[in-house]
Amino acid sequence: MATMQAEFERIRESGRERLLQLAQPKEPKIEWYTSVGPHVRWGTQEMIWPVKPEALRADSTERLDILALPKVNFMKGDKINRPQFFYSCGRSSVIWKVKDGAKTTGSTERLNVLAEPKKTHREFKEDRKRLTNAPKINFPTIAQFKYSCGRQSPIWTVNVKAMSGTERPLISELAKHKMPHRDFQPEKPIQTPIPPSALKAEATERLLTLSTPKPRNEGPFREPDWEVARSAKNASASTRCLELARHKPVIDGYQMPRDEQWSVTRAAKRASATGRLEELSKPIVRATMDHVQFNPDAFLVKPLALKGSFPPRVEQLSRPIER
Numbered sequence: 001m002a003t004m005q006a007e008f009e010r011i012r013e014s015g016r017e018r019l020l021q022l023a024q025p026k027e028p029k030i031e032w033y034t035s036v037g038p039h040v041r042w043g044t045q046e047m048i049w050p051v052k053p054e055a056l057r058a059d060s061t062e063r064l065d066i067l068a069l070p071k072v073n074f075m076k077g078d079k080i081n082r083p084q085f086f087y088s089c090g091r092s093s094v095i096w097k098v099k100d101g102a103k104t105t106g107s108t109e110r111l112n113v114l115a116e117p118k119k120t121h122r123e124f125k126e127d128r129k130r131l132t133n134a135p136k137i138n139f140p141t142i143a144q145f146k147y148s149c150g151r152q153s154p155i156w157t158v159n160v161k162a163m164s165g166t167e168r169p170l171i172s173e174l175a176k177h178k179m180p181h182r183d184f185q186p187e188k189p190i191q192t193p194i195p196p197s198a199l200k201a202e203a204t205e206r207l208l209t210l211s212t213p214k215p216r217n218e219g220p221f222r223e224p225d226w227e228v229a230r231s232a233k234n235a236s237a238s239t240r241c242l243e244l245a246r247h248k249p250v251i252d253g254y255q256m257p258r259d260e261q262w263s264v265t266r267a268a269k270r271a272s273a274t275g276r277l278e279e280l281s282k283p284i285v286r287a288t289m290d291h292v293q294f295n296p297d298a299f300l301v302k303p304l305a306l307k308g309s310f311p312p313r314v315e316q317l318s319r320p321i322e323r
Contacts, residue, residue, distance in 0.1 A: 060068070107115070203211075237245070273281075292298045 287295075287298075
């Protein structure tokens with residue numbers, strides 16, 4: 001029993017040390033080969049490099065005085081504080097005052113050519129004429145595209161007979177607005193009115209019991225260890241628990257992964273190469289180019305190679321892909 005208590009104390013001390021280690025804040029990782037300059041804490045108004053007192057007392061040069069001069073404001077007279085977006089949508093205003101010299105000058109021949117209106121197409125057709133029996137009404141002269149977006153106005157003069165005509169049942173039926181669905185329900189108000197019975201109601205004993213907060217001990221955390229019952233210490237696992245605790249077996253024929261380095265067997269060390277291996281290990285001795293260039297039969301194909309036949313697999317692979 002004393003040994004078990006000592007083991008619990010050891011586990012408790014180790015758990016406490018681990019909690020203290022995890023509770024420490026993370027330290028900045030600064031290496032000597034990546035650290036350039038002093039350590040700077042973000043979010044402060046401190047400068048990265050301290051300014052020398054000589055630099056604070058130094059006088060500016062002539063070049064610095066020239067660069068420090070503000071930009072000259074060329075807006076004089078009536079152009080001062082002119083609103084840039086007063087007559088446009090994000091562009092500078094194009095409405096300027098016209099000079100007196102521009103008012104008295106005459107237009108050039110090129111301006112007269114540009115000022116001529118665009119001629120109509122040779123297949124242009126005028127608007128349809130008014131009805132002969134319609135009354136003549138003197139409307140003021142209004143531009144065709146004044147109240148539209150560049151399209152011809154669809155408003156035409158109404159016939160006198162159409163003005164005095166009677167209403168038909170079909171027109172009256174079509175003029176009715178669309179009726180809502182029979183299961184349509186209007187939207188509820190934002191504030192739901194509470195009935196007076198709910199305002200005067202009292203909570204039951206069961207609601208008061210459920211609304212009582214759960215009693216808890218002082219402190220946000222419980223103790224890291226607690227006492228284990230004797231019956232739990234002396235308990236033995238059932239057959240079902242032992243079956244569930246058994247690890248999953250490997251499949252039949254499974255082989256463990258081979259080590260990266262393995263020792264060479266003694267039989268492999270004492271083995272000797274066969275005659276065929278020695279024959280295949282010999283390098284091909286080729287003549288140098290100095291001797292080949294004087295040999296006229298150096299690049300001739302052997303007669304056995306000319307009589308040889310390739311297997312069906314090679315013929316199958318040599319066929320082009322049909323697309």
